[in-house]
Amino acid sequence: YVAAKHGIAGLTKTVALEAATFGITVNAICPGYVWTPLVEKQVPETMAARGLTREQVINDVLLHAQSTKQFVTAEEVAGLAVFLA
Known part of the structure; x- marks a missing residue:
């Protein structure tokens, strides 16, 4: 990947x-992390594997390197693709 x-x-x-x-x-x-069903499913799995809270997984693992500290939405990605097309 x-x-x-x-x-x-x-x-x-x-x-x-x-x-x-x-x-x-x-x-x-x-984009960085896009909030999708796959990412949503990874949150509890990562919580269990690393012994972290939901907030820790989201902020310290998934959004750690994302400058906005927010998930990108599928609609935002689609909007950019339409704009570029």
């Missing part, structure tokens, strides 16, 4: 640089 995300980021940057002189822009949508 991590390797795939880095691959997409690298591919996007490379193609953007190569296509820039032709007036072509290249974008990738790379």
